[in-house]
Amino acid sequence: MVEELTAPPVLSTPDTHVLDEELSAAAHHPVEALSDDQIKTRYEINRTIAEIKQRRWRRVALQFPDQMLPHSARVYQLLARGLRETTASQDDAREGSATLAAGVASLAVEDDKPVRLTILGDTSYGSCCVDEIAAEHVEADAVVHYGRACLSPTARLPVLHIFTTMELDHEAVVKSFRESFPDLDAKVVLTADVPYSAHVESVIKILQQLGYTNVFAASIVHDPSSSIPNRTVPESVTDDPSSLSQWSLFHISEPPTSLLLTLTSRMASVRVYPTDAINTATAASASSALETSTRFLLRRRYATVTSLTTVPVWGILINTLSVKNYMDILSHIQRQVAAAGKKSYLFVVGKLNPAKVANFSEIGGWIVIGCWESSLVDSKEFYKPIITPFELELALQSDDSRLWTGQWRADFQNVLEDAAKRAEQTATDLESRPAGDGLRGMSGAEDHETETHTDSESESEPPEFDLRTGRYVSRSRPMQRNRAVYGTNQQSVPSGSAPQSGTLTRRGKGDMIAVNGVVSPGAEYLAQKRTWRGLGTDFEVRYEEEEQGDVVEEGRTGVARGYTVGDSVRS
Template sequence: MSVAPVLSTPDTHVFEDPTPAIDPSLVRNFSDEQLYLTYEIKRTVDEIRHGKYKRIALQFPDHMLTHAPRVFEALQKELALQDKKQHVAENLDALSLDADQKRLCILGDTSYGACCVDEVAAEHVLADVVVHYGRTCLSPTQRLPVIYVFTFRPLHLDAVVASFQKTYPDKNHKVILMADIPYSEHVQPLQSALQEAGYNNLFPTSLLHNPSSLLPNRTVPAGVDADANVLREYSLFHISEPPTSLLLNLTSRVSSIDIYPTVSEGSEAPQTMSASTAQILRRRYALVTNLSTASVFGILINTLSVKNYMEALAHVQDLITRAGKKYYTFVVGKVNAAKVANFSEVDGWVIIGCWESSLIESKDFWKPIITPFELELALTDERHRIWTGEWNSDFQSLLGKKTVVRGEGTYDDDTEEQDADGVSADSDSESEAPVFDLRTGRYVSQSRPMARPSASASKKTAATSLIKRANGDLAQIGGEVSPAAEFLRNKRTWQGLGTDYEIAYDYDEDGKIKGAAMEEGRGGVARGYVVGDSERS
């Protein structure tokens, strides 16, 4: 895309939720018994009473909002019934029931992805706890406690066993059994059925609230904690198609991945398919290479709930600053192309969000969006940058990590006075190593606009007099280089009529400019111009 998109918000530009597709047949009318089982009404009420919560926020994804009123009424009924029993057992006056009455509210439109706990919306209603329904990324929250209700879905186990046997004919093959969170209760029954069929080298995963695990939010086989290479001996059989970010995390950690889809077209049983992420990884690496010479980054904070997001922001800011580049920080809700296209001076974006929704694969965005892990690769010095095919979406594992950024502390003139960061205040930009775009081979003149502050900036002196600036100087605000001001000066400043057109001349055989033929111009007034002998109105 060579120009920015139209700055409107049509449906086609709205950021797509990374949550996997939902089978429409699963969104159906439940009986009261099915509703109590699917939404775990009894367990939810017990946890609310155990935690002594008074204000409860119920967070539903969009496809479950049709069940929200019935779940609300069921919880309200069970809470009132149990409170009444407790008061009767304690011989308290019935009038005191109002003081202990629980207040429920429904959170429908989430601030960020449906997989994340919406603490922002919950705090608007002064909630003490959030009950999160549906699949989730299980990212640790910042402030509020959470009750997770995964709303487990049914699965035809015999069809899964038959598909597994067709995929792994060798019964001694090492296989990890894993499922998307709403199907996780089927992992243990699947292992039992496969063991009866003769499979002995199976490892059934269990849910674990730890996105930084080698198998995100899952337990790992014995010996993997001591040596991660043990995981490469296993193939992985995954029930339901995982999000792209999870797939990229798993690809470089296990031998192979086979997916049993739970959403199928037609009446035929789903067939297991092998997962391949080579094309996605090539595309992500191309983005990393492209942004290695970017001069201005935009940091998108796409969460206010995930634990340590402020530490991740400080880590990203430190990386960009040490690389001599400029950054601007933006707090956004759901990301779309129209929002980020308003800042055309930004060369690339870094998104800080939950580990599932941080991967944005869309061609609608004018400038690419990468993750903190990919930013580290982009800014790492070429002598230390090694692409192994590994991909990590969890920014928690990057905190406290020291990265050698490109060009940091490498200057030719060692005799000049340097500041505390090792940057010479009086040296000019020609002493720096030249930067080339690895994709096009072209020289990039302003890849590190913040690498060399001017002498006046380093001495903290403010100049108020007018000075003559050379054509190659960068725009400064308060003695600090401002790439945004430079962008506005070069790209959005009117230079005069006709300056956006190239002036071309005709040359004769001797290389001299040919004179233009003299012609009689227009004359008269705007009501009726006269061109030569003819009159035009």
């Protein structure tokens, strides 16, 4: 039965709920009650204290995901108590030692300083990434990251990862493994999500006792660009990465979607043991359904890439400021888009949501730069699709040269390495080419004529219709023609003309922004099409030199729930 609306839908938040915020999904689950001993074991209190004292950290930020925040206060108390007890025991040891009094006295000044702990309650980006930005706000020397992590290399601060080991039924895992791989000679890589990684060795020993001979236990490494991200691989795969397709994977706990896409496209098969399954039969059916849905998702990603091949304007989303080499991949993406004759705009955002990116209707597609887990964004709720740097390379290729091999990757370090290899191969080919073969000098005037001729050809091209999107392909670039070489600062200046001045001049009211004498289409669009210009546009803008005397008005005061404007109150 379809329910008819008796009133128009609410398109804005009521004033009484303006400060209310919906709770995350993790907040609706009941808090797991743990004793002090369980807290010490799960959050590795003793190991954390030892690492802090050994590395002489003085200001430590404790980063918790949302589902672990209820335990953060108790973890803080246990760490603070343990650090004080350790300091006190060291002081007693110093007092009882007379032979090293002079040397210890110089170290006592530093060791006696208390360690300041700070809980990071909300992350700037994804909870799997180390939030160096929030840690630097509290002047932290290091970060202790709790829970599952993407293990992306950080740029500035040292990090201690506490994976918070979870309990696991080994017998149920072994039973599910035997049902998935009845052949004792099957080549299987056994791995687990980081909270369950400590159980891999125990499960491997049980399987070896049952007669399995080709089961490899993958341990954790901090290398997202590995054949199996952040995991070790068998020796045969290290020598020949293509041999990974001969191996199957058994993963304990449901992995992130980006890891599933990567492994499904590289390995023979993937079996997942969901730790939240009620019994083994449920786990087997859930694993089969997950593998099937992952293959369908891989096809949908390729369909999304092909639908963006004719996008003229791209938006680049910086979704991290802590992952190492994110500036390198940004420069690489900008060069790629410019070389394809398209435009790109840069946006630095926090946590992505549809409302943020929907404000820019001129953008035809988005590229997200983040960690290898958060870079995969489901674009169903977004106004325009969001893809990864790897998928951008496919989107910018022509239909004749694009080749879909079925492989998918999330870490952008591989993209940078492949680009470096192609640049090296191109340089080698140019060196081996005979002198003067296909190369011709060109003066600045000839270059300018060629560029003008190319622009005129682009404007005179017949309209092209894209059958995938059902729209005409827009190739007009009235502002300027993108140069083939990105980042060149030198410009050809015609002889006899005065050089352009860089002096700032004030524009008259109502004047459009112009570049090289051409009115900006973006400014023209905003001036003619959009009726709402932002907050405060309902007031007339006045300048001092246009008025006789100064115009001073009392501004708004108060908080977001209710402002006071002069003598009146506005909610």
